[in-house]
Amino acid sequence: METSILAKLASCIECRSLHIVVLGSSYVGLPTAALFADTGFHVTAVDVKAEIVKAVNSGLSPVNEPGLKELIFHNVEAGRLNASLKASEMNQADAILISVQTPIYKNKKPNLSYLEKALENVGNAIKKGMLIIISSTAPPDTMLNMVKPKLESLSGLKADTDFYLAYVPERIAPGNALKEFVENPRLVGGIGPNSTKIAAELFRTVCKTVIETDATTAEVAKLAENTFRDVNIAFANELALICEQHGADVKEVIRLANTHPRVNIHIPGPGVGGPCLTKDPYLLIHHSEQGHELIKTARKINDHMPGHIVKLTIKALDHVGKTLQESTITVLGTAYKANVGDPRESPSKQIIKGFIKLGARVRACDPYCKETFGADKSVSLQESLRGSDCMIIVTDHIELKNINLKEAKNLMANKPVIIDGRRVVNPIEAERLGFIYHGIGLGKPRS
Ligand code: SAJ
Numbered sequence: 001m002e003t004s005i006l007a008k009l010a011s012c013i014e015c016r017s018l019h020i021v022v023l024g025s026s027y028v029g030l031p032t033a034a035l036f037a038d039t040g041f042h043v044t045a046v047d048v049k050a051e052i053v054k055a056v057n058s059g060l061s062p063v064n065e066p067g068l069k070e071l072i073f074h075n076v077e078a079g080r081l082n083a084s085l086k087a088s089e090m091n092q093a094d095a096i097l098i099s100v101q102t103p104i105y106k107n108k109k110p111n112l113s114y115l116e117k118a119l120e121n122v123g124n125a126i127k128k129g130m131l132i133i134i135s136s137t138a139p140p141d142t143m144l145n146m147v148k149p150k151l152e153s154l155s156g157l158k159a160d161t162d163f164y165l166a167y168v169p170e171r172i173a174p175g176n177a178l179k180e181f182v183e184n185p186r187l188v189g190g191i192g193p194n195s196t197k198i199a200a201e202l203f204r205t206v207c208k209t210v211i212e213t214d215a216t217t218a219e220v221a222k223l224a225e226n227t228f229r230d231v232n233i234a235f236a237n238e239l240a241l242i243c244e245q246h247g248a249d250v251k252e253v254i255r256l257a258n259t260h261p262r263v264n265i266h267i268p269g270p271g272v273g274g275p276c277l278t279k280d281p282y283l284l285i286h287h288s289e290q291g292h293e294l295i296k297t298a299r300k301i302n303d304h305m306p307g308h309i310v311k312l313t314i315k316a317l318d319h320v321g322k323t324l325q326e327s328t329i330t331v332l333g334t335a336y337k338a339n340v341g342d343p344r345e346s347p348s349k350q351i352i353k354g355f356i357k358l359g360a361r362v363r364a365c366d367p368y369c370k371e372t373f374g375a376d377k378s379v380s381l382q383e384s385l386r387g388s389d390c391m392i393i394v395t396d397h398i399e400l401k402n403i404n405l406k407e408a409k410n411l412m413a414n415k416p417v418i419i420d421g422r423r424v425v426n427p428i429e430a431e432r433l434g435f436i437y438h439g440i441g442l443g444k445p446r447s
Pocket of ligand 1: 170171173174225226229233266267268269270271272273274275276277285336337338
């Protein structure tokens with residue numbers, strides 16, 4: 001019996017007759033739905049937001065991700081992709097993929113309420129032979145302690161025998177999601193051997209490399225990746241603070257250290273943003289109140305950086321005889337990282353709020369992102385710099401890397417200051433043009 005259900009599912013995957021329902025159709029769910037549709041499956045993207053459903057069914061992308069609009073349009077036109085507000089779509093599904101959000105509360109504890117709600121709907125819709133995939137990032141053991149028992153008790157069926165259940169974490173970075181979905185090796189961790197095998201077969205239709213493991217290992221590996229990156233960036237940020245004290249340049253220090261074949265230090269900056277690195281380390285350690293100091297400290301260091309930018313600015317303005325309260329500050333970049341329009345958890349939020357609280361006039365400008373976090377919005381780079389006392393580079397967008405310093409100098413107030421949070425400006429060139437330049441991790445040489 002078991003073998004024949006599995007064989008039937010495998011054959012539906014091979015001939016693309018499998019109907020997939022994706023629950024949660026945003027930054028991760030939509031690229032997933034569109035790519036599976038593009039490989040030939042009939043996919044329904046379900047979401048609670050009417051604007052998402054309306055956009056997809058009109059062949060548009062509600063998420064600003066390169067290439068996604070075209071992919072959605074093409075597959076909606078071809079009749080392979082549609083969207084719906086109704087959870088009951090799952091009654092027609094052969095496979096259900098859950099990619100709802102798993103944010104953290106203010107106290108840094110995981111908020112699994114969206115996942116719980118999704119599981120309730122799925123549990124009531126499970127039929128024999130269904131494949132259930134969880135792609136939402138979750139704390140270790142969520143599959144064994146929450147997902148499996150919940151689905152088994154709601155359905156009265158047994159995982160890995162009557163239906164198949166696997167954890168398949170996403171590894172896609174916004175801005176390059178479609179390419180990374182296909183090219184980054186995909187971890188597939190089943191709740192048992194049948195689940196791993198069948199889930200891997202499904203993902204092999206889209207992903208170039210699939211690595212089979214178990215559900216718990218996949219959960220921890222996903223969190224380990226983002227935590228490693230957060231800890232590494234925290235080390236780079238701490239090095240930056242050390243270099244500022246000692247008159248060294250962190251950029252050169254890291255360049256030299258990274259010539260060692262076993263060293264790979266990341267890049268310091270004005271803070272770590274985005275929805276993943278700011279949350280996943282807390283998911284990894286949330287089961288234990290005590291210990292894990294390295295991970296907690298890394299989070300603290302990265303969260304300290306926006307405040308450090310505010311302090312650097314006050315010091316630099318003081319050197320030119322200006323106070324923050326009588327200055328106009330231009331924050332360049334409100335997106336959390338380069339060349340995307342995504343403001344989630346961006347370091348610029350804390351920086352702008354900090355300046356506003358201290359009484360400065362703050363303007364914000366971002367070529368990709370409309371968010372201003374309460375600062376005055378400028379329609380162009382030029383407008384944002386006109387008469388300004390200080391520019392702060394928070395995001396390393398290509399346009400800001402190539403900023404025309406000569407033009408900026410002519411537009412800005414007397415004795416203009418640059419606070420370079422991403423080290424994209426040449427300090428020598430800036431000072432030659434008459435700027436007061438301070439860069440993150442650039443100590444002033446002692447003579
Ligand atoms: N950042 C630095 N220095 C660096 C690298 C990044 O300050 O050397 C900052 C960025 O500016 C940004 C933040 O860190 O504010 C996060 O950026 P990120 O490049 O780490 O990318 P995310 O958050 O967009 O995506 C990460 C990715 N994880 C890893 O690279 C290990 C992506 O592959 C995951 O799919 C994604 O998290 C996720 O959804 O979990």
